Amino acid sequence: MTDRPTVWEEMPKINRDLLSPLQTTTWTYYLWVGVLSCFVAAGAGAWTYQIQTGIGQTDLHHPIFWGSYIASFVFWIGVSHSGTFISGVLRLTNAEWRRPVTRMAELMTVVALLVTTLFVFYHLGRVWRFYYLIPYPNQRELWPNFRSPLMWDATAIFTYATASTIYIYLPLIPDFALARDRIQGWRKTVYGWLAIGWHGSQAQWRTLEMAIRIITPLIVMVMISVHSIVGFDFSMALVPAWHSTIFAPYFVVGAVHSGLGMVVIGLYTLRRVYRLHEYVRTEHFEKLGKLLLVTTLLLAYMYFAEQLTVWYGQVPDHMAVQNSLLYGAYAVPFWFMVSCIYIIPLVTLVWPRFRQWPVGLMMIGLIINLGMYIERMLIIVPPLARPRLSFQWDEYFPSLIEFAILVGTLALALLLYSLAVKFVPVISIWEEKLGKKHAQEH
Amino acid sequence: MSQDPQATEEYSKTAASPYKWEMVVDLDRCSGCEACVVACHAENNIRISGEEEAAEGRAINWIRIERYWEGDYPNVKAKFLPVMCQHCDDAPCEPVCPVYASYHTPEGLNAQVYNRCIGVRYCGNNCPYVARQFNWFDPHWDEPLAEQLNPDVSVRSGGVMEKCTFCVQRIRSGKEAAHKEGRRVRDGEITPACVQSCPTSALIFGDRNDPDSRVSHLKKSRRGFHLMESLGTHPAVTYLRRLSE
Amino acid sequence: MPKNTETTDRHVVLGLFNPATFLPPVLEHIRSQGIPDLLMEILSPLPLETSLLNKPVRIPLHRLTIIGGIVGIGVGIFFAAGTALLFPLVTGGKPIVSIPVVGIISYETMMLMAIVVTFLATAIKIAFVQQSGLRNDPRIDEGSVGLSIQVGNDTAKAHTISQLLQEAGAFEVEIRTIASDS
Numbered sequence: 031m032t033d034r035p036t037v038w039e040e041m042p043k044i045n046r047d048l049l050s051p052l053q054t055t056t057w058t059y060y061l062w063v064g065v066l067s068c069f070v071a072a073g074a075g076a077w078t079y080q081i082q083t084g085i086g087q088t089d090l091h092h093p094i095f096w097g098s099y100i101a102s103f104v105f106w107i108g109v110s111h112s113g114t115f116i117s118g119v120l121r122l123t124n125a126e127w128r129r130p131v132t133r134m135a136e137l138m139t140v141v142a143l144l145v146t147t148l149f150v151f152y153h154l155g156r157v158w159r160f161y162y163l164i165p166y167p168n169q170r171e172l173w174p175n176f177r178s179p180l181m182w183d184a185t186a187i188f189t190y191a192t193a194s195t196i197y198i199y200l201p202l203i204p205d206f207a208l209a210r211d212r213i214q215g216w217r218k219t220v221y222g223w224l225a226i227g228w229h230g231s232q233a234q235w236r237t238l239e240m241a242i243r244i245i246t247p248l249i250v251m252v253m254i255s256v257h258s259i260v261g262f263d264f265s266m267a268l269v270p271a272w273h274s275t276i277f278a279p280y281f282v283v284g285a286v287h288s289g290l291g292m293v294v295i296g297l298y299t300l301r302r303v304y305r306l307h308e309y310v311r312t313e314h315f316e317k318l319g320k321l322l323l324v325t326t327l328l329l330a331y332m333y334f335a336e337q338l339t340v341w342y343g344q345v346p347d348h349m350a351v352q353n354s355l356l357y358g359a360y361a362v363p364f365w366f367m368v369s370c371i372y373i374i375p376l377v378t379l380v381w382p383r384f385r386q387w388p389v390g391l392m393m394i395g396l397i398i399n400l401g402m403y404i405e406r407m408l409i410i411v412p413p414l415a416r417p418r419l420s421f422q423w424d425e426y427f428p429s430l431i432e433f434a435i436l437v438g439t440l441a442l443a444l445l446l447y448s449l450a451v452k453f454v455p456v457i458s459i460w461e462e463k464l465g466k467k468h469a470q471e472h
Numbered sequence: 473m474s475q476d477p478q479a480t481e482e483y484s485k486t487a488a489s490p491y492k493w494e495m496v497v498d499l500d501r502c503s504g505c506e507a508c509v510v511a512c513h514a515e516n517n518i519r520i521s522g523e524e525e526a527a528e529g530r531a532i533n534w535i536r537i538e539r540y541w542e543g544d545y546p547n548v549k550a551k552f553l554p555v556m557c558q559h560c561d562d563a564p565c566e567p568v569c570p571v572y573a574s575y576h577t578p579e580g581l582n583a584q585v586y587n588r589c590i591g592v593r594y595c596g597n598n599c600p601y602v603a604r605q606f607n608w609f610d611p612h613w614d615e616p617l618a619e620q621l622n623p624d625v626s627v628r629s630g631g632v633m634e635k636c637t638f639c640v641q642r643i644r645s646g647k648e649a650a651h652k653e654g655r656r657v658r659d660g661e662i663t664p665a666c667v668q669s670c671p672t673s674a675l676i677f678g679d680r681n682d683p684d685s686r687v688s689h690l691k692k693s694r695r696g697f698h699l700m701e702s703l704g705t706h707p708a709v710t711y712l713r714r715l716s717e
Numbered sequence: 718m719p720k721n722t723e724t725t726d727r728h729v730v731l732g733l734f735n736p737a738t739f740l741p742p743v744l745e746h747i748r749s750q751g752i753p754d755l756l757m758e759i760l761s762p763l764p765l766e767t768s769l770l771n772k773p774v775r776i777p778l779h780r781l782t783i784i785g786g787i788v789g790i791g792v793g794i795f796f797a798a799g800t801a802l803l804f805p806l807v808t809g810g811k812p813i814v815s816i817p818v819v820g821i822i823s824y825e826t827m828m829l830m831a832i833v834v835t836f837l838a839t840a841i842k843i844a845f846v847q848q849s850g851l852r853n854d855p856r857i858d859e860g861s862v863g864l865s866i867q868v869g870n871d872t873a874k875a876h877t878i879s880q881l882l883q884e885a886g887a888f889e890v891e892i893r894t895i896a897s898d899s
Contacts, residue, residue, distance in 0.1 A: 038736045041762060041860035084630040085591065086608030091529035093602045095593035155591015155606065155631030162571040162590050165796055172588070173800035177811060178570040180594055182821050185796075189829040196836040203843065204762075211855035226844040229853035231865070233846050235764035240778050241839035245832055248782075252828045259821070267598045268564045268703060414597060418700060419555065421538035422602045424529050464763045562810035569808070576807040706810070 037466040044463060048455050049212060051304045055452065066445040073438010076431050077152060085155050087431040091424065094414045098428040101406040102436060103149035105288065106142045107260055108402060112289030113139030114194060114253040121246050127317050129465040130309045133458045134300055135293045136198040137450050143191045145443045152435055179266045182259045190256045193249050200242055203228050204460045257282040264409065270347035271340065271413040280332045284402060287325040287371065291398035294318050298392035300456050309457055312386050319385030322394065326375040350416040359425055360412050363404050370401025491657065492580040493638050494680035494687040497554055498712040501674035504537050504552035508666035508675065515639060515665035517625045519611030532605040534636040535666050554675070556666070557582060557603040557636035558699060558707030565595035565604060573633070580708055581638060591631040600700050604635045638677070639664035659685040680708070726894055728875040732864045732882035733856055733889040741769050743864065743885035750878060752866055760854070760863035778838055785834025786827045793823030
């Protein structure tokens with residue numbers, strides 16, 4: 031041991047720094063929460079109106095039975111892959127740089143999954159009968175149909191939501207104990223319950239570490255299955271351009287792509303708002319930039335493989351869809367999407383200097399997510415708009431009510447995340463300490 | 473009456489076997505008059521959509537006449553294709569329903585249970601014939617149209633998928649009448665509203681399991697084909713090709 | 718159990734050390750006082766790699782995970798195959814029990830049960846350790862290592878050990894008495 035400050039000596043400062051968002055709140059925060067609440071209220075109003083008057087408040091009409099709600103559902107599940115990918119895969123590969131990123135990404139996962147579930151309800155024609163989807167014994171002896179990909183989806187998302195809540199909670203236990211000992215008032219009681227008597231004995235540490243070691247690979251496997259099944263929702267159908275074998279892996283990679291973009295945005299914002307520059311360094315943006323470059327290339331490769339297969343085959347049913355994308359009714363969003371998720375990230379992220387520019391990466395994250403949202407819409411709408419009987423061809427653009435609900439839900443996600451930041455340390459404190467210890471020992 | 477004694481004998485042996493309802497659409501006879509569409513609306517309590525909703529693509533039609541133009545002006549020809557639910561034996565819409573609102577009856581009908589439907593609309597996407605229609609709003613009928621609803625057919629609320637049932641209420645009453653007399657339903661005894669109203673008799677309905685029925689004969693015609701046969705859905709609607717050209 | 722308040726009180730000695738000066742010889746001294754490793758526990762703000770104490774930590778967590786997973790497969794088979802057989806409805810010319818579907822649903826429920834059971838076992842284990850009279854000290858999280866020793870009802874021994882800890886370099890020693898609540 032040398033004379034320079036060891037991690038042990040730094041601990042009071044680390045505790046102070048990382049707990050400070052929980053302890054001090056500025057007026058701008060209240061303003062932000064207030065504004066978001068207004069948007070959420072507007073969205074809730076729009077949804078109430080839609081329930082009262084009918085699902086026809088959307089622009090959906092036959093043959094386009096699915097639209098922005100399902101696209102958002104797919105999008106938000108994609109965002110939820112941020113946490114699991116970052117903390118799961120990086121924990122699994124022992125990537126030390128993950129430490130300051132895991133918690134905020136896992137928090138995104140949980141929030142995104144809550145929001146995802148909402149979109150199922152927005153979408154239902156008779157949402158008040160949603161419980162028909164739940165397998166429970168009833169007097170009519172009717173069960174849901176597990177042969178429907180939607181039931182696979184429901185099962186997978188239930189598993190994923192439960193698992194990610196557990197996965198964010200376990201590493202939080204020592205941090206809850208830390209907060210319990212340092213924060214007063216009603217929150218102390220809540221932290222006390224959540225810390226389940228944590229006192230940092232080696233027996234507890236060993237149990238916790240073993241549990242995390244066991245659950246990490248499991249949750250990575252769940253993550254891959256969840257978005258594969260979301261892909262199956264489409265590829266199991268006979269719809270031209272949906273019925274494709276590449277959908278499952280393509281959806282998984284696409285989810286990680288937008289999830290990573292979202293993590294970069296969150297990382298940048300939280301670092302700026304809570305002055306976490308000491309913990310979230312340029313190095314972390316650079317690493318995320320590299321990962322984004324990998325997902326960009328992987329996704330572009332899969333997309334190209336998919337479209338080329340369709341184009342070379344020239345099967346009329348499929349070509350109707352592809353033509354509408356390449357130079358038909360959906361050409362503008364299509365080429366915009368292609369630049370957002372492939373071209374712009376590719377030409378920027380290949381430059382090492384660019385990857386060291388946090389603002390630039392944050393903007394790439396925004397562009398990717400905008401592009402991925404459009405991509406979800408383009409996966410769903412054009413194939414439905416070009417059924418085999420050309421007499422039925424039609425177009426679709428979300429209605430005002432749909433926009434109100436979409437924006438309200440985005441505000442809800444931001445609101446939940448903002449509230450969570452005040453309750454949960456955004457950087458895992460003990461893992462950060464451990465990382466510092468490892469760094470000093472090697 | 474029978475042309476094939478062996479088949480008739482077979483049929484009487486299996487008199488207890490279920491019916492398999494089948495429709496034949498003779499494209500050569502269809503004049504595109506849409507009488508079937510009107511009859512279907514009246515029979516099945518289909519909601520009135522109005523001009524605006526129709527423009528939005530929300531008019532509900534259990535049967536529709538698709539009109540395709542062939543050739544260039546002035547030598548254009550209109551071709552008509554009546555499309556209704558094809559009651560596929562391997563229906564793509566059925567297994568995707570998460571709540572069993574869509575299932576297959578033993579008589580080969582593709583049934584829709586309105587009370588069970590929660591409106592996820594997956595079945596609508598997965599129907600290659602776009603035969604499924606959705607109630608985007610609660611139905612309404614202008615006075616006095618509300619007074620003429622068919623009491624045998626339930627009115628569907630908003631948020632529910634619906635589609636052609638082959639006039640299941642007529643099939644039921646036909647079967648009940650036959651059952652009282654202790655016999656099977658005779659060929660031609662049951663006619664869905666569209667079949668009944670077709671002035672050119674382009675639509676024929678009957679039991680596929682009855683080897684003497686008109687549909688059984690017509691189905692074997694060299695003109696017979698199914699819509700999108702390559703999808704393997706095995707529809708219960710057989711189309712007969714046009715004779716001209 | 719004798720109803721004697723004096724003898725059922727338990728003492729826990731907690732010494733706080735600077736991690737730089739916390740050395741294994743302390744443990745030897747305490748061991749020589751007749752305290753087995755089982756009654757000692759090291760408290761730390763982060764997991765320590767080397768286990769200084771010689772006590773076998775047997776956590777059959779992975780076994781519980783596997784059992785949970787197997788139960789989960791059963792749950793999945795019940796949902797995907799069982800409920801279909803309970804009320805068989807034909808859809809789209811498909812079989813009533815579809816093997817790939819059973820596979821997919823069982824996979825998800827297997828993961829669900831495996832993770833939930835692992836979690837519950839972990840939570841119970843973590844919460845249960847607390848019952849043994851160990852206590853938390855906020856100062857540990859500020860960068861020190863705690864050594865906690867259970868000495869039973871022997872007050873004299875508690876004082877001897879606290880003396881020992883002080884000599885070994887603990888910057889703070891506490892004797893905590895837990896009244897029996899019988």
